[in-house]
Amino acid sequence: MLVTIIAGARPNFMKIAPIIHAIQKSKESGNNIDFRLIHTGQHYDKKMSGDFFEQLEIPEPHANLEAGGGSQAEQTAAIMIRFEKELQENPTDLVLVVGDVTSTMACAITAQKQHVKVAHIEAGIRSGDWTMPEEINRLVTDSITNYFFTTSDIANKNLKDSGVEDERIFFVGNTMIDTLLKQRPRFQKPAIWDELGLKEKEYFVMTLHRPANVDEEEKLKELMDEIIDNSNGLPLVFPVHPRTAKILSNLGVSHPRLHMVEPLGYLEFNYLVERAKAVVTDSGGITEETTVMGVPCMTLRDNTERPETMTLGTNKLLGTNPKAIKPAMEKLFADDWKTGSEIPLWDGKTAERIVEELLKLQN
Numbered sequence: 001m002l003v004t005i006i007a008g009a010r011p012n013f014m015k016i017a018p019i020i021h022a023i024q025k026s027k028e029s030g031n032n033i034d035f036r037l038i039h040t041g042q043h044y045d046k047k048m049s050g051d052f053f054e055q056l057e058i059p060e061p062h063a064n065l066e067a068g069g070g071s072q073a074e075q076t077a078a079i080m081i082r083f084e085k086e087l088q089e090n091p092t093d094l095v096l097v098v099g100d101v102t103s104t105m106a107c108a109i110t111a112q113k114q115h116v117k118v119a120h121i122e123a124g125i126r127s128g129d130w131t132m133p134e135e136i137n138r139l140v141t142d143s144i145t146n147y148f149f150t151t152s153d154i155a156n157k158n159l160k161d162s163g164v165e166d167e168r169i170f171f172v173g174n175t176m177i178d179t180l181l182k183q184r185p186r187f188q189k190p191a192i193w194d195e196l197g198l199k200e201k202e203y204f205v206m207t208l209h210r211p212a213n214v215d216e217e218e219k220l221k222e223l224m225d226e227i228i229d230n231s232n233g234l235p236l237v238f239p240v241h242p243r244t245a246k247i248l249s250n251l252g253v254s255h256p257r258l259h260m261v262e263p264l265g266y267l268e269f270n271y272l273v274e275r276a277k278a279v280v281t282d283s284g285g286i287t288e289e290t291t292v293m294g295v296p297c298m299t300l301r302d303n304t305e306r307p308e309t310m311t312l313g314t315n316k317l318l319g320t321n322p323k324a325i326k327p328a329m330e331k332l333f334a335d336d337w338k339t340g341s342e343i344p345l346w347d348g349k350t351a352e353r354i355v356e357e358l359l360k361l362q363n
Contacts, residue, residue: 008042008103018178018351123148124155173345
């Protein structure tokens with residue numbers, strides 16, 4: 001069985017790394033399974049050098065479709081055209097897509113039109129917010145997927161409610177957590193730790209990237225002011241995209257405690273997260289990692305596709321109203337934040353379960 005694995009953005013590689021390791025291990029044990037790794041090139045990331053793949057202990061992709069740039073429609077078209085050629089030149093038994101980026105949807109559509117079955121890792125997660133491109137990608141991908149690998153009971157229910165039969169749903173856990181647990185002993189102290197004189201549990205980590213937060217300038221300024229004013233004198237470490245940094249600069253947002261730094265590598269970023277007092281973010285993936293590491297997390301969004309990080313984890317959905325920040329901070333500093341509990345099957349063995357199911361499918 002040859003599995004063609006798709007990755008289009010940096011976080012995708014964190015999700016597929018353990019699957020590659022599990023396939024390699026299964027093949028070494030004599031099972032008929034192998035993989036071909038395709039990078040669509042959706043996101044160009046200068047940090048994705050040989051070192052990046054070395055850190056994750058995976059080979060460089062067999063092919064890079066170099067389909068980055070342009071609008072979402074242009075990107076979707078470029079990925080589909082190039083992936084169609086890839087499938088014609090390198091036939092496969094199954095296309096495996098992860099997450100909810102444009103590449104996930106585009107490659108799923110292309111595979112089905114080439115009569116190749118599709119497996120979706122992280123199937124069934126929903127925010128209910130159709131203004132998010134990722135939600136459209138999830139809905140389209142799951143509408144044409146053959147095999148659904150899920151991270152939670154909530155995702156299972158979403159799929160069943162949409163008419164997916166039980167025998168096509170495989171509740172396996174979260175491959176992002178496989179990577180986190182494997183790499184946790186290898187987290188690396190970034191240079192800024194000493195440069196800023198950071199101390200464990202005495203600083204915040206921030207990430208903001210969603211248009212609803214960073215493109216509405218006055219709202220962004222108000223959010224930043226509220227975070228700075230209510231962070232109890234602690235440093236704020238903000239790995240920031242250059243575009244967001246420019247917006248903040250134009251708005252005159254600056255403070256001696258606000259440290260806007262270059263985006264960090266996976267091992268360095270999670271070193272900071274693990275030791276932070278709390279994380280303020282609008283990212284979905286980070287809420288999963290903070291939950292597993294037991295770090296308080298405040299999410300500046302009106303909805304989340306990962307509700308288990310709130311019901312079982314350390315995440316609290318604050319919404320996008322800046323006035324929600326002060327009471328949340330007061331709760332944090334009163335040591336009144338929820339501790340969270342273990343999430344079923346987020347145990348570092350998800351990829352092994354996925355490969356076991358893939359082997360059964362070929363019998």
